[in-house]
Structure formats: C-alpha cells, structure tokens
Amino acid sequence: MNMIAQMVKRCLPRPCLAAAPVTVVAVLLACTAPAVAANQIYWGNLNGDSISYANLDDSGGGGQLLNINDSSNTVNYPSEVALDPAANTIWWANDINNPISYVNLDGTGNGQLNVSGSSPLYPDGVAVDPAANKVYWTNHGANTIS
C-alpha cells in the first residue's frame, strides 16, 4: 500500500469510507503535517483524542497528526507530548488505555511502545532520552515513573 493510501486509511473517519473523493482529500489534508517546514508547537487534546500542531509565528497552519478515528486508535486522552526531532517522532501517553504511542512528525507511521516489563497506569507526561534509547512516563494512577 503506498503512502497516500495508508494515510487515507489512517486519517479517514470510518463513516466517510464510502464518501466521494473530495471528502477524502479534505480529511487527508487535515491529518497531514504541513508541507512547508516551520517552527511549530505540538500538544495533546485530552478531550479531543488527537495530537495537534500550529505554527509558532502566529500564522495558523494548524492541523492534526492523529485522532481517535485513526485505524491504529492509539490516541485516547493524550496529555503532554515529547519530541525526538532526530528521529522525526512525537510521543505521548494515553491516559485511558495506557499505551505509550508515537507518530512521525511528517504524519507517516505510528504505533505503540512495547511496554512489557513496566506497569503503566494512567500514564501522563512522557520524556524521551534518545541517547539511552528510552522513553519515560509518569503513572498518576500509581504514583510511579516508568
């Protein structure tokens, strides 16, 4: 499956799968990282189940990297985000169903961290240590750091 098809599948709200191509394009654009590089701010929407961004220069340019309707469905009450620009990745913790998730900053590829051996419980803020190849997060349900 090529990249566009993957993104359409990932970004298209399920009720719209049979919609006209115009609808598909609109959703695709809304879910794709901006084509023109710019300094940006990223955040998680606790209630919106999405990861959003906007330009730092007050020019708008906002959009969503992922939302709950994505097929991977890994955005569930996200809160704080952390970046690993060298790996082109943004990380966050999902407060509800526990996994630690990521998506590439260019909107391609996403997934969940293998957390075997740890005990995430209502994870919250995340921090990335690329040099050590580790992701840390706080468990506000257990008052621990994993």
Place this chain on the structure above:
Amino acid sequence: MTGRIYWANLGNNTISYANLDGSGAGGELDTLGATLSRPEGPALLVAPSGTGAPTVTGAPVVGSTLGCSGATWAVDVPEASFYQAPENLSYSWTLNGVSIPGATASALTASSPGNYACQATATNHAGSATQTSTTYAVHLLTTTTLLAASPNPSPAGEQVTYTATVSPAPDGGTVTFTADGLPIPGCEALGLDATTGVSTWQMTYGAAGTHYIQAYFSGDAAFAASQSSVLSQTVNSSPGGAVTGNAKPSCTLTSRNATRNGELSVSVRCNQPASILLTGRITVTSQAKAGKRDQPKKTTLVKLASRHTSVTQGKTANLTVKLPKSALDALRAGARETAALTLSVSNKNGTSHTSTTIKPLELATR
C-alpha cells in the same frame, strides 16, 4: 532573557504565550486548522540552529580527499519541551565561490586547485540551517625536474641522450628541452612516461663546444610546473675531426693500377670524417694460350673486402687489398681479369657509395 513561553489552556482550549523577559507582549497563538480540546503539555519544535561551522580537512594538494567535519548544532532542551536537534545532515561544496555540481557528500576529491569551502546543512521537520566553513586553499602538487646527460663530456659525432625526470610522476603535461636558452625545434612538448615521469631527447653534436641544456615540465591540472637546473654539456673534438652540416660524406677512390705480390693498393680521400668499407670483385677469365688450340674460358669470381676504416677529413687514406692466391695463380698463368671496387662511406649524416673500375692488374711478380 529573551524568547517566549507557551502554555496550553485546558479551560478555554487555547494556546497562549508571553515574553520570557517579563515584558508581557502575550497573546493567544493563531491555531487555525488545529483541534483544541482540553489541550495539555505543549512542546516546541524549531529548525536546527548552528553553533559551530564545519572545517575542511585533508591535504591541501590536488588529488587529496577533503572532508567537511566538525559542524555543531544546538541541542534539544527537553526540560523546557523545546526541541531543535537535526534529523539529518547534508553537504555541499564550492570551489572559488562556485557550487560544485554533484558534490553532496561529506568528502570530496580535490580535482583542481583553488579555494574550497563546504556547507553543512542540518534539517528537521521544522526547517533547516546551513553553516559554511572558511575557505581552504588547495594547491597543485609540487614537482621537481632533474636533467641528466649521457655521456658528458661527449665526443663530436657521438649521440648524447638527455633524460629529464619529473617527480612525482605526473599524469600529464609535457617536457620541453632548451639549448642555450632557446627552444630546440622538434624537442618541444615531449611526452612523459606516466609511470616513471621520464622524457628523453637525443642529440649528436658535429663540433666541439659547450652547450647549456635545460628541461621544463609544463605542469597539468594536478601537478605544478617545474624546471631543471642548467646542465652544461661538453662536446670534445672527435679523433677524426668534426662532422659538419647534414650532407652525406663524399669521397674519391683512386686505384694505383698495380699489384705487388698480389696486393691491390687504393687511395681514399673524403670531405668529412667517415668510416669507410671497401668491397669489390675481380673476375678472372682464363684464356687460350698462344699457339694452343682454343680452350673454353674459365671464369673465377674473387670477392674482396677491407675492414672498416676511419678516415679524417681532407686526408688521404691508403688501403691495401690482398688478392686470393687462386686469382693470383690464374693471372700468372695468363688469365685476364676485370675488376670493380665499391667504397661505402658512412657517418652520422648517412651512407654514400662510390665505385671505380680499375685497369688490368699488373703483377709485379710476373
């Protein structure tokens, strides 16, 4: 302290900012197109920022491999949720300020002299930044040219070989020899052996004297030009005198028309020093004796040869050729003979021939 601080407003679904230096200037970020639904914990991603320009490394001579290294970039500040590390690096090169097409690696082979500079560009999702090195001068590879002559000193008329050796052996260029400061026709822009860097030139001098020879290497795209020191070539007079001009030697051959105990004497006189070789044949024909019945003729060919002999210009050289005993006996028995001689004359200008038919031999012993 300069800069801004950003925060997410969970209560009103906005992103706000204000100056870090306490001067206010706050506001709400334009987030048009983005979802804001109880946002939390924002993080900033900005384009890489250079903190140290790269430097060009490598030997500063043509043909060496140059490197572009040492560029440094601002690092992430995760405790401030501020990120700026490069995702990847790319490179480009200029030569004398002009971009080198296709030079996109961190290493480059310097194919020509000039001032090189490299540019390192760091890129992440937010943008890119480029840092440029200072220029790095690359020079042609220095060469040396040595000149030797063999033999030196040399006798007039003998070939002298001049050998110019350029080191290190260049991959191109030519060598020009000069004599007494002037180019020598036909000895300009001679090729070199690519392995040894050697170029040779031969010369035969006709007269004694001293010649001042020099070799010049032209240089090429990678190797610098160089010249030898002046070599003094001494040419001494040859024992037979000096060969002059380019004409072949000319000689006269004179037979004395006499034999003495079967010896044929001839004289040779030449206009130039030369090496001569006398050859010829005598045809001895038996005749019927007087008062006898005619008898069939009997012919005997006698070949003659003298050794190579050197002659001096303007002086007469006497040669003696001894007749074979069989020819001498035939002559004594009344045979008749015809004889022809050929003189071959050689020097550096070439070889010429002269022939003569000698009169009937007179045997002194008859």
